[in-house]
Amino acid sequence: MSALDANTCRARLDAARVGRLATVTAEGLPHVVPCCFALVGDRLYSAVDGKPKSTMALRRLDNIRANPAASLVVDHYADDWEQLWWVRADGGCSVVAAPGERRSALAALADKYRQYRLAPPLGSVLAIEIDRLRGWSFVPQEHG
Amino acid sequence: MSALDANTCRARLDAARVGRLATVTAEGLPHVVPCCFALVGDRLYSAVDGKPKSTMALRRLDNIRANPAASLVVDHYADDWEQLWWVRADGGCSVVAAPGERRSALAALADKYRQYRLAPPLGSVLAIEIDRLRGWSFVPQEHG
Numbered sequence: 001m002s003a004l005d006a007n008t009c010r011a012r013l014d015a016a017r018v019g020r021l022a023t024v025t026a027e028g029l030p031h032v033v034p035c036c037f038a039l040v041g042d043r044l045y046s047a048v049d050g051k052p053k054s055t056m057a058l059r060r061l062d063n064i065r066a067n068p069a070a071s072l073v074v075d076h077y078a079d080d081w082e083q084l085w086w087v088r089a090d091g092g093c094s095v096v097a098a099p100g101e102r103r104s105a106l107a108a109l110a111d112k113y114r115q116y117r118l119a120p121p122l123g124s125v126l127a128i129e130i131d132r133l134r135g136w137s138f139v140p141q142e143h144g
Numbered sequence: 145m146s147a148l149d150a151n152t153c154r155a156r157l158d159a160a161r162v163g164r165l166a167t168v169t170a171e172g173l174p175h176v177v178p179c180c181f182a183l184v185g186d187r188l189y190s191a192v193d194g195k196p197k198s199t200m201a202l203r204r205l206d207n208i209r210a211n212p213a214a215s216l217v218v219d220h221y222a223d224d225w226e227q228l229w230w231v232r233a234d235g236g237c238s239v240v241a242a243p244g245e246r247r248s249a250l251a252a253l254a255d256k257y258r259q260y261r262l263a264p265p266l267g268s269v270l271a272i273e274i275d276r277l278r279g280w281s282f283v284p285q286e287h288g
Contacts, residue, residue, distance in 0.1 A: 017221060017223065018219070018221040020164040020166075020176055020217055020219075021176075022164075022166035022174035022175070022176035022215070023174055024168050024172060024173070024174050028168060028172060028211060028213070029168070029213045029215070029234070030166035030167055030168050030174055030175075030176075030213055030214060030215040031166070031174075031215055032164055032165075032166035032174075032176055032215045032216070032217045032232065033217065033230070033232070034217060034219040034221065034228075034230050067172060069172070069173045069174055070174060071166070071173070071174040071175055071176045072176070073164055073176045073177065073178060075162075075164075075178040077161060077162040077178065079161065079258070081259055084178075086177070086178050088176065088177070090173070114223070115225055
């Protein structure tokens, strides 16, 4: 695998419709779920399930309270492995508390996903502050 | 989201071409990578990068030595969210040591992926012993 440059990593992360978000439980176990997200500056925003008391929403919120570290990967799979690539963003995750930041996060999510335009998320919004962004592809990147 | 039954979880896991594997580093940070895998009985097998000394291969092996817990998710994303589903397998991960198990793991991987038929993996093979298999879909499953 070859490393992707920073601009390519950012562009592919921004364009991806789904990511897989890994967190760590209070017991030190890995937990991974697919999630929709939007990139704004150096932060990834993701809405937690609309029902604030659902088990899955609570689990993810418990995890980040116990351990704020998060890792989100976006990738492209094809049976032709020469087309494979992935980009991973690592950073600290927290619930967005400031109303202004929540509004801009929800606007970015609505801009990216039609469903969020039709029904704005009511639950918590998570922010991952990206500390490290790295990507790889099977075939070396062409620079032109 | 509605829960998928055990048979559906297993069939979708088996058919998926790519999973995203989350482990935890020695420092307690989440780490997630896309990976190819094959399901044999209650074990998922995955070949670590062909080059045994590559940084990525070493990182994943270091993680499971420090903390053997692994979580692998397969999912289907579509812009029509009524088609969304995912299945997650959690369990302990280890490097396959027994030659017989390694042979059957490589045979299952070769059966599923053409690339492994053309060039059998030379590096370590990981096994995840599935302790828990759960799945969800956006729309309740139909039983007919």
